[in-house]
Amino acid sequence: MTSARGRTLVWLRNDLRLRDNPALFHAAEPRCGVVAVYVLCEQFIKQHITGAARLDFIRRHLELLNRDLGKRHIPLVLLRVAKPDSIPSKLLKLAQKEGCEQLFFNAEYPVDELARDRAVAEACRREGIRFKRFHDRVILPPGKVRNGQGEPYQVFTAFKRRWLELASSQLAQPHGLPARQPEETGEVKDRGHRPDTLFTDLALRDLSSLWPAGEDVALKRLKTFTDGAIHDYNAILDYKKTRDFPAQSGTSLLSPYLAVGSLSPRQCLNAALAANGENWQGDEGVETWISELVWRDFYQHVTVDFPQVCRHKPLQPHTDRFPWRSSDEDLDCWQQGDTGIPIIDAAMRQLKDTGWMHNRLRMVVAMFLTKNLRIDWRKGEAWFMSQLIDGDFAANNGGWQWSASTGTDAAPYFRIFNPVTQSERFDPKGEFIRRYVPELAGLSEKEIHQPPPTKGYPEPMVDLKASRKKTIELFKSLNSEAPSGERS
Ligand SMILES: Cc1cc2nc3c(=O)[nH]c(=O)nc-3n(C[C@H](O)[C@H](O)[C@H](O)COP(=O)(O)OP(=O)(O)OC[C@H]3O[C@@H](n4cnc5c(N)ncnc54)[C@H](O)[C@@H]3O)c2cc1C
Structure with missing residues (x-):
């Protein structure tokens, strides 16, 4: 262990x-x-509702990292704490024990994580340990995309325009592998937990057959989606045409890997540009997919610029007075996929079965919960986090506030998706419904979206038309009471 002094401690999180x-x-x-x-x-897992599928996905990633880092003589130490307050002292103790003179980590943006990192930075300063924070979770760091007055954008299209100007003029190339370290620096006195004991007593859900772990898998999936050389077919080029149809695999299915950080958004952007001959414009499939990566950045920026969203607050303050209904029974029907509206039930069962839901359906079920059942969007946000393998605070909160018309660039309150119309449009043959709601498998293409009384399947739990009307009225009176400047 002669040259083990002067090492750097790297704190891995969602990367x-x-x-x-x-x-x-x-x-x-x-x-x-x-x-x-x-x-x-432990406290963050509870407070941030890290679901069992996501926790197991993290566990599986740590196992692979342990192996792959070891090959580069980088030991991985696994620690478990009850509360975030003890993280600074644990990290400092580790750094001192193992002769690490500096601490490096990649930024996370929700307020609890920022507060935790500030406390760590403070402790490092006190003890004379240098630390460095890198921006990694986004393509352009928060604070970089500003309007002419230096203010953050609240509207996506304007954000995207500026984002594209900046990103296309200064795109950072992805880094390669970290350098292999000298063998004699590759040991530690105590590795803490093993990957299998780190999660003792926590609920885990193994979805490895659907979502195998690791950056090799993630990169292969990215290549399959963006590189026509593999299957003679470039899914990204058809993305604009296929992305809204849940029965087809028209989207990349990369969100779990981006959320856990086994894939970086820069790697995605680079692959997309390569599929488009290194051009930002040209193929509309590629352009549309890049737009989704911009949405991802947008919501991460919103988390930093409008931190109230991390405190369970709506971005538009006046909407906090909306009279949400409280009904555990109705919430349960929605969660279990028992609403009597086939597309909603199919989507909610997809979430329960696979830990993932198609984007269009996320919007449809979120609107149904908030606009037809008038149940608080925060209940839906929490349920999603508990189930999703790709649970990501910024994207999830952004998606829920958009659907509930309480957030940035939110859907106007009067534009409410009708789930039956959405079903007819985006699952015209009812293939997706049949996959997840076998009770309806025998119905015709015409009947399946709005079934006649069917044995074993419930009647619709709510009148779509009447509930929509009531919600619009309530939003209208809320908006007329709001001080100007607060309204959407
Ligand atoms: C109510 C609601 C909740 C959501 N919760 C999450 C969540 O917890 N985690 C999450 O990653 N996404 C969330 N999304 C966004 C989106 O639904 C998923 O990112 C997408 O379905 C993932 O599938 P994909 O990887 O095949 O996406 P693709 O269509 O292939 O898109 C590529 C990537 O872009 C990003 N992306 C795509 N759409 C969005 C979007 N609207 N907002 C932010 N990023 C986006 C994702 O990282 C995605 O992997 C939510 C959307 C809504 C409406």
Whole structure:
């Protein structure tokens, strides 16, 4: 252990990969030794509702990282704490024990994580340990995309225009693998937990057959989606045409990997540009997919610029006075996929069965919960987090506030999706419904969207037309009471 002093401690969080990981890459560059650490925080798991599928996905990623980092002589230490307050002292103790003179990590943006990182930074300053934070979770860091007055954007199209100007003029290339470290720096006195003991007593849900872990899988899926050389078919080129049809695999299915960080958004953008001959414009499938990556950045920026969204507050303050209904029974029907509206039930069962839901259906079920059942969007947001394998605070909160008409660039309150019309339009043959609601499998294409009384399947739990009307009235009176400037 002669040269184990002067090592760098890299704190891994939602960036569970080796390639294009700025903190890891820069820590490894001088080849003076790197120790990696992951800290599981029980309070955050509870408070942020990290679901069992996502926790198991993290566990599986840590197993692979342990192996792959080890090959580069980078030991991985796994720590578990009850509360975030103890993280600074745990990290400092580890750094001191293992001769690490600096701490590197990639930024996370929700307020609890920022507060945790500030406390760590403060402790490092006190103890004379240098620390460095990198921006990794986004393509353009928060604060970078501003309007002429230097203010954050609240409307996506304007954000996107500026984002494209900036990104196309200064696109950062993804980093490669971190350098292999000298063998003699590759040991630690105590590795803490093993990947299998780190999660003891926590509910885990193994969805490995649908969502195998690891950056190799993630990169392969990205390549399959963007590189026609593999199957002679480039799914990304058809993305605009196929993305709204849940029965087809028209989207990339990369969200779990982006959420856990086994894939970086820069790797995605680079692959998309390569599919388009390194052009930003041209193919409309590629352009539309890049737009989704911009949405992803947008919501991460919103989290930083409007931190009230992290405190269960709507972005538009006046909407907090909306009279949401409270009904555990109705909420349960929605959660279990027992509403009597086939497309809603199919979507909610897809979520329960696979830990994932198609984007169009996320909007449809969110609107149904908030606009037809008039149940608080925060209840839906929490249920999604508990079930999703791709649960990501910024995207989930952004999607829910958009659907509930309480957020940035939200859907106007009077534009309410009718789930039956959406079903007829985007699942015309009822293939998706049949897959998840076998009770209706025998119905015709015409009947399946709005079935006649069918044995074993409930009647619709709500009158879509009347509930829509009531919600619009309530929003209208809310908006007329709101001080000007607060309204959408
Ligand atoms: C109510 C609601 C809740 C949502 N919750 C989440 C969540 O917890 N985690 C999550 O990753 N996405 C969430 N989304 C966004 C979107 O539904 C998923 O990212 C998408 O369905 C993932 O599938 P895909 O990887 O095949 O996406 P693709 O269509 O292939 O898109 C590529 C990537 O772009 C990003 N992206 C796409 N659409 C959006 C969007 N609207 N907002 C932000 N990023 C986007 C994702 O990272 C996605 O993997 C939510 C949307 C809504 C309406």
